[in-house]
Amino acid sequence: xxxxxxxxxxxxxxxxxxxxxxxxxxxxxxxxxxxxxxxxxxxxxxxxxxxxxxxxxxxxxxxxxxxxxxxxxxxxxxxxxxxxxxxxxxxxxxxxxxxxxxxxxxxxxxxxxxxxxxxxxxxxxxxxxxxxxxxxxxxxxxxxxxxxxxxxxxxxxxxxxxxxxxxxxxxxxxxxxxxxxxxxxxxxxxxxxxxxxxxxxxxxxxxxxxxxxxxxxxxxxxxxxxxxxxxxxxxxxxxxxxxxxxxxxxxxxxxxxxxxxx
Amino acid sequence: xxxxxxxxxxxxxxxxxxxxxxxxxxxxxxxxxxxxxxxxxxxxxxxxxxxxxxxxxxxxxxxxxxxxxxxxxxxxxxxxxxxxxxxxxxxxxxxxxxxxxxxxxxxxxxxxxxxxxxxxxxxxxxxxxxxxxxxxxxxxxxxxxxxxxxxxxxxxxxxxxxxxxxxxxxxxxxxxxxxxxxxxxxxxxxxxxxxxxxxxxxxxxxxxxxxxxxxxxxxxxxxxxxxxxxxxxxxxxxxxxxxxxxxxxxxxxxxxxxxxxxxxxxxxxxxxxxxxxxxxxxxxxxxxxxxxxxxxxxxxxxxxxxxxxxxxxxxxxxxxxxxxxxxxxxxxxx
Numbered sequence: 001x002x003x004x005x006x007x008x009x010x011x012x013x014x015x016x017x018x019x020x021x022x023x024x025x026x027x028x029x030x031x032x033x034x035x036x037x038x039x040x041x042x043x044x045x046x047x048x049x050x051x052x053x054x055x056x057x058x059x060x061x062x063x064x065x066x067x068x069x070x071x072x073x074x075x076x077x078x079x080x081x082x083x084x085x086x087x088x089x090x091x092x093x094x095x096x097x098x099x100x101x102x103x104x105x106x107x108x109x110x111x112x113x114x115x116x117x118x119x120x121x122x123x124x125x126x127x128x129x130x131x132x133x134x135x136x137x138x139x140x141x142x143x144x145x146x147x148x149x150x151x152x153x154x155x156x157x158x159x160x161x162x163x164x165x166x167x168x169x170x171x172x173x174x175x176x177x178x179x180x181x182x183x184x185x186x187x188x189x190x191x192x193x194x195x196x197x198x199x200x201x202x203x204x205x206x207x208x209x210x211x212x213x214x215x216x217x218x219x220x221x222x223x224x225x226x227x228x229x230x231x232x233x234x235x236x237x238x239x240x241x242x243x244x245x246x247x248x249x250x251x252x253x254x255x256x257x258x259x260x261x262x
Numbered sequence: 263x264x265x266x267x268x269x270x271x272x273x274x275x276x277x278x279x280x281x282x283x284x285x286x287x288x289x290x291x292x293x294x295x296x297x298x299x300x301x302x303x304x305x306x307x308x309x310x311x312x313x314x315x316x317x318x319x320x321x322x323x324x325x326x327x328x329x330x331x332x333x334x335x336x337x338x339x340x341x342x343x344x345x346x347x348x349x350x351x352x353x354x355x356x357x358x359x360x361x362x363x364x365x366x367x368x369x370x371x372x373x374x375x376x377x378x379x380x381x382x383x384x385x386x387x388x389x390x391x392x393x394x395x396x397x398x399x400x401x402x403x404x405x406x407x408x409x410x411x412x413x414x415x416x417x418x419x420x421x422x423x424x425x426x427x428x429x430x431x432x433x434x435x436x437x438x439x440x441x442x443x444x445x446x447x448x449x450x451x452x453x454x455x456x457x458x459x460x461x462x463x464x465x466x467x468x469x470x471x472x473x474x475x476x477x478x479x480x481x482x483x484x485x486x487x488x489x490x491x492x493x494x495x496x497x498x499x500x501x502x503x504x505x506x507x508x509x510x511x512x513x514x515x516x517x518x519x520x521x522x523x524x525x526x527x528x529x530x531x532x533x534x535x536x537x538x539x540x541x542x543x544x545x546x547x548x549x550x551x552x553x554x555x556x557x558x559x560x561x562x563x564x565x566x567x568x569x570x571x572x573x574x575x576x577x578x579x580x581x582x583x584x585x586x587x588x589x590x591x592x593x594x595x596x
Contacts, residue, residue: 054419061421071451247491251546
């Protein structure tokens with residue numbers, strides 16, 4: 001005898017029409033529905049008040065001053081640096097005015113803006129979790145235990161768990177796929193289909209969303225840092241900058257460059 | 263005229279291209295309203311013509327039509343934008359303001375527009391587009407000092423806005439306040455460090471202040487050499503920049519006069535405490551002058567001939583450069 005005997009299972013073609021196709025179509029439709037649902041539930045980012053904007057942009061300006069300080073002469077740089085340091089020491093850039101210093105960071109739960117952000121995240125999660133558990137229940141109730149298709153290529157036994165969930169037969173060849181496993185495969189593998197239907201910037205796949213959340217990193221409950229501390233840190237950074245002027249020796253550089261080119 | 267022109271920001275386009283753009287408005291709108299979009303409600307949802315390019319084109323056509331005085335087409339583009347983004351959208355608000363400013367026929371109407379700006383800003387002071395429009399309107403009705411005040415308030419709230427700094431610098435230059443203008447331009451450079459045109463602009467303003475100043479010769483020499491170095495930096499960043507070479511030539515001409523007039527040997531060392539650079543050596547200035555002249559001549563020659571890779575210079579700048587070179591040769595002949 002050469003090689004193991006290939007298993008033959010006679011499948012009712014109705015399995016294909018009434019289980020495989022419906023699961024696939026339902027999964028695609030759920031993805032589309034989820035996309036539009038999350039688009040609907042999305043709230044536009046709230047506009048920031050003017051003092052807050054001023055605070056952020058003043059900090060940004062100090063940062064650009066530190067990064068691009070070579071562009072201006074030493075006198076100009078020193079002048080800007082002194083003005084910034086003095087104002088930062090007095091807390092003049094702070095959104096809530098100089099009196100608000102030293103209060104520490106506010107509790108994120110008491111801040112309505114933070115609450116809104118968290119609500120948005122909750123909505124997204126709910127829009128993902130509810131359909132997922134519903135469909136899972138639906139499949140478990142109606143289709144569990146069916147072997148619905150056969151893969152056209154052989155696989156190692158390690159895939160048994162993945163492909164034959166809900167079918168407790170030890171000797172069944174790994175190539176046979178159960179309905180529950182087909183559900184999981186579609187759950188994770190439909191991203192290209194969604195990209196094709198909805199465009200690449202869709203919110204249909206939950207896997208992609210989870211990855212996005214991980215990438216965002218940080219703790220959403222942590223809240224922003226104390227702006228006063230950020231200003232003090234920037235002050236220190238500015239103080240240690242060693243000034244270098246880009247116009248220093250520019251004539252020689254230019255002459256060397258262009259003479260070499262000619 | 264290709265459609266890509268419709269997608270570029272129109273601020274830099276010449277009158278000719280603007281006119282050509284504006285003439286595209288009618289065919290563009292005709293193409294927008296086909297029988298497909300006229301279908302009844304549930305069916306027209308199926309045809310989706312939504313794209314970013316479409317709205318950018320609308321906006322650019324609007325601006326081009328306003329510039330050429332085609333207010334009918336402009337209002338049509340504006341209506342389409344308003345229907346899509348709503349009346350309270352910041353950009354649409356700004357475009358509405360522009361439209362009203364452009365169609366206002368007398369002073370009273372302009373004041374109406376100003377009042378509507380004030381109204382918007384009272385409700386929401388963070389609409390920076392409208393704040394800029396307000397300053398621009400003040401400038402165009404001939405109240406530069408008020409425009410300066412407006413811009414200063416804006417920049418206090420948003421000090422990283424390079425556009426506003428540049429505008430403020432222009433206003434200061436028009437007022438003759440060169441020192442303030444230099445400060446503003448330095449701010450611009452802090453945000454956009456490698457903008458060669460801003461380096462050249464700063465050089466121009468420094469040159470202006472050097473030619474106007476009644477200060478001592480030492481002060482003047484310092485400003486002139488700083489100006490020359492700015493032009494150097496600008497052509498270092500962009501090798502074919504006509505304005506940079508033009509400025510470099512003029513400043514080096516002037517510097518040669520000044521340096522030769524001084525006669526006595528310079529204290530040729532940089533001051534480490536204040537970080538001031540030493541004035542350039544006569545030799546280097548001479549070389550730079552030759553270089554700028556040669557480069558200018560090359561640009562004028564190849565640019566006027568329209569050689570490949572050398573086109574795109576504005577004819578006005580080319581002729582100005584030619585004049586400068588001609589003046590030079592005349593001097594030598596005499």
